[in-house]
Amino acid sequence: PNLRALILPHLTSCFSPEAEPKFPTVVPARDFDPARDAARIETAIKTKGVDEQTIIDILTRRSGEQRREIAFEYERIAKKDLNTALKAALSGPLEALMLGLMKTTAQYDASELKASMKGLGTDEETLIEIVCSRNDEELADIKKVYKEMFKKDLEKDVAGDTSGDFAKLLLSLVQTKRDQPSNVVDYEKIDEDARSLYEAGVKRKGTDVVTWITIMSQRSVPHLQKVFERYKSYSPYDMKESIRKEVKGDLEKSFLTLVECFENRQLYFANRLNEAMKSKGAKEKVVTRIMVSRCEVDLMKIRTEFRRQHKRSLYQTIAEHTKGDYQKALLSLCGGDD
Numbered sequence: 001p002n003l004r005a006l007i008l009p010h011l012t013s014c015f016s017p018e019a020e021p022k023f024p025t026v027v028p029a030r031d032f033d034p035a036r037d038a039a040r041i042e043t044a045i046k047t048k049g050v051d052e053q054t055i056i057d058i059l060t061r062r063s064g065e066q067r068r069e070i071a072f073e074y075e076r077i078a079k080k081d082l083n084t085a086l087k088a089a090l091s092g093p094l095e096a097l098m099l100g101l102m103k104t105t106a107q108y109d110a111s112e113l114k115a116s117m118k119g120l121g122t123d124e125e126t127l128i129e130i131v132c133s134r135n136d137e138e139l140a141d142i143k144k145v146y147k148e149m150f151k152k153d154l155e156k157d158v159a160g161d162t163s164g165d166f167a168k169l170l171l172s173l174v175q176t177k178r179d180q181p182s183n184v185v186d187y188e189k190i191d192e193d194a195r196s197l198y199e200a201g202v203k204r205k206g207t208d209v210v211t212w213i214t215i216m217s218q219r220s221v222p223h224l225q226k227v228f229e230r231y232k233s234y235s236p237y238d239m240k241e242s243i244r245k246e247v248k249g250d251l252e253k254s255f256l257t258l259v260e261c262f263e264n265r266q267l268y269f270a271n272r273l274n275e276a277m278k279s280k281g282a283k284e285k286v287v288t289r290i291m292v293s294r295c296e297v298d299l300m301k302i303r304t305e306f307r308r309q310h311k312r313s314l315y316q317t318i319a320e321h322t323k324g325d326y327q328k329a330l331l332s333l334c335g336g337d338d
């Protein structure tokens with residue numbers, strides 16, 4: 001039986017060549033016993049003053065699937081819901097982080113999106129971060145889960161909460177119409193798209209935003225990387241400079257996020273983590289969101305980009321800019337120093 005477990009993951013990755021490879025820092029624990037973990041968590045929760053360390057040690061060192069098995073066992077043993085128990089036992093940013101970990105990555109992203117649009121006003125920063133940085137595969141999962149969780153279409157909620165060109169861009173992305181990467185490099189199309197981007201923006205008075213949206217929401221990522229390279233032979237400014245000159249506000253932030261993610265998604269997350277931690281009054285929400293949503297996807301690569309770009313490791317930066325049990329949980333998700 002163990003042989004099957006060893007072979008299966010390899011087979012899975014062979015059979016799904018379209019899926020991006022994963023670079024997690026949080027991986028399944030060996031010798032996993034959900035009943036034992038659930039019992040230890042119950043004791044930790046009941047301990048006077050709460051034994052946060054044990055809760056952190058267990059929940060940040062199990063895969064998402066294992067955490068949900070623990071939740072199942074917990075409910076059986078303690079006769080109550082683990083989320084409710086964690087909410088009562090923990091507080092502040094540690095509580096938010098732990099509750100985030102109890103969701104699947106898609107459920108977590110869907111909840112963050114929902115929260116960003118709830119009530120009066122919109123948290124555009126969160127909306128842009130999630131919609132513009134997730135690939136089509138992730139967005140498709142998020143849409144499905146969003147519908148299951150909130151009985152509403154993500155498209156409709158985004159449309160109701162945004163307006164103008166910003167709404168058009170986000171909706172085009174949420175519709176997930178991006179081409180799959182092709183093995184054949186189409187130089188003619190690359191040239192045509194590069195020229196269209198230039199003619200729709202820097203070359204003319206005003207900006208033909210719809211052309212920009214169409215190209216950036218429908219072409220494959222490898223194609224767009226070549227388009228932006230080719231773009232420089234038409235425009236005196238590169239794509240990011242052109243965006244800054246042509247559009248403003250949320251639309252500008254969205255296009256910039258898109259282009260940064262097309263170029264190097266892990267570097268985008270590394271830079272965002274760095275900014276969030278170094279900003280006055282560390283933006284815990286941003287740090288928590290990226291660490292929780294990427295720890296089983298590509299946090300290992302984000303660490304590499306972080307170290308390369310900022311000459312300091314993510315681990316050291318977390319140690320310097322956060323504190324207490326929240327810091328312990330973040331360091332554990334980070335998984336190590338570089």
Ligand SMILES: [Ca+2]
Nearest residue numbers: 201202204206
């Ligand atoms: Ca222009």
